Ligand SMILES: *[C@@H]1O[C@H](CO)[C@@H](O)[C@H](O)[C@H]1NC(C)=O
Ligand SMILES: *[C@@H]1O[C@H](CO)[C@@H](O)[C@H](O)[C@H]1NC(C)=O
Ligand SMILES: *[C@@H]1O[C@H](CO)[C@@H](O)[C@H](O)[C@H]1NC(C)=O
Ligand SMILES: *[C@@H]1O[C@H](CO)[C@@H](O)[C@H](O)[C@H]1NC(C)=O
């Protein structure tokens with residue numbers, strides 16, 4: 001890619017009206033992706049900048065403070081080059097989501113990974129035609145070496161595929177590890193310092209304490225909803241009025257996010273009063289409150305508080321007792337440290353300053 005193209009595409013991106021979205025609005029957009037969502041990507045990155053949209057090779061997002069704060073699509077059929085963070089010509093850029101699309105556009109012969117099946121690879125003949133090769137049982141295609149190698153993991157299946165080259169990000173599959181993304185590839189690594197063995201994805205640094213409590217896997221999810229599930233009555237007038245209005249670009253907009261009323265982490269997207277509601281869920285480790293996905297400790301959810309978190313225990317209101325998430329059984333801290341601090345996962349002498357501990361509804 002030449003300097004002229006880079007300059008040109010930078011202009012293209014800055015010319016697009018950047019829409020600032022509230023957390024829930026971003027989540028909704030991201031939910032349309034398959035595999036990793038744009039939220040998943042931004043959550044792992046302490047820096048800021050463009051990322052690719054894992055569901056559409058023409059689309060991009062912008063991460064800041066570990067959230068998707070803007071998104072858009074490249075103009076004129078340009079393909080988003082996530083490693084460069086710019087929109088580039090389709091005839092020279094691999095479409096990260098479709099080998100068919102890559103081959104229909106590129107003008108010179110090349111091998112490309114099939115993002116839908118790592119046992120296969122695709123060959124673009126440079127005239128728009130695609131053909132497939134087979135790595136055989138147990139084999140996977142490695143696009144970086146253009147060779148079939150032995151699995152089990154697909155080398156292309158990393159969040160680096162959608163992220164800038166030469167950045168460090170957290171490993172979504174192994175909290176506390178980091179990945180150095182280089183040209184769309186990266187492997188999970190541990191912090192080398194014995195004094196600071198844990199990678200903190202929020203700061204981008206290795207630290208002494210484990211920052212991973214309460215994230216990175218689910219427990220207590222009911223499975224009664226699926227993302228995108230519709231509900232004809234979720235957006236009725238009462239629900240709509242009760243939900244916080246949203247401000248986008250400084251203007252109040254006419255859509256709302258409404259709790260599903262059943263889980264602590266699920267909500268419906270409502271485009272208008274009486275519109276069909278679409279269900280979605282907060283990122284793991286967070287729960288839904290007043291239009292946003294927030295720390296479970298910051299509000300008092302009266303449904304199963306173990307939903308969508310990775311904590312083995314969650315505080316009951318008042319923080320004198322806790323629920324053992326795996327069984328639902330209630331436990332209590334010893335009398336010499338009677339309060340359960342669910343954020344740090346310890347029993348303490350002083351009542352933690354979380355909304356859930358302030359609540360006295362059940363003691
Ligand atoms: C790619 O497409 C652009 C715009 O259509 C064109 O200017 C450029 O010459 C093409 N490059 C190749 C290698 O065909
Ligand atoms: C992936 O590709 C291989 C080789 O072409 C094929 O045998 C296999 O059935 C494919 N798997 C899926 C899930 O399509
Ligand atoms: C739709 O949502 C409303 C409000 O959350 C709820 O009372 C109702 O049971 C839901 N209906 C279905 C079919 O899930
Ligand atoms: C929403 O539906 C209710 C019941 O069908 C109806 O009374 C009300 O006028 C509707 N509101 C709007 C804004 O369409």
Ligand SMILES: *[C@@H]1O[C@H](CO)[C@@H](O)[C@H](O)[C@H]1NC(C)=O
Nearest residue numbers: 320321322329330331332363
């Ligand atoms: C909850 O904690 C209180 C002490 O604060 C204790 O008396 C009670 O037995 C606990 N409840 C359960 C179900 O363990």
Ligand SMILES: *[C@@H]1O[C@H](CO)[C@@H](O)[C@H](O)[C@H]1NC(C)=O
Nearest residue numbers: 298352353354355356357358
């Ligand atoms: C807890 O309650 C006290 C007194 O009502 C209040 O000052 C404090 O801000 C509350 N803390 C939280 C986290 O809600």
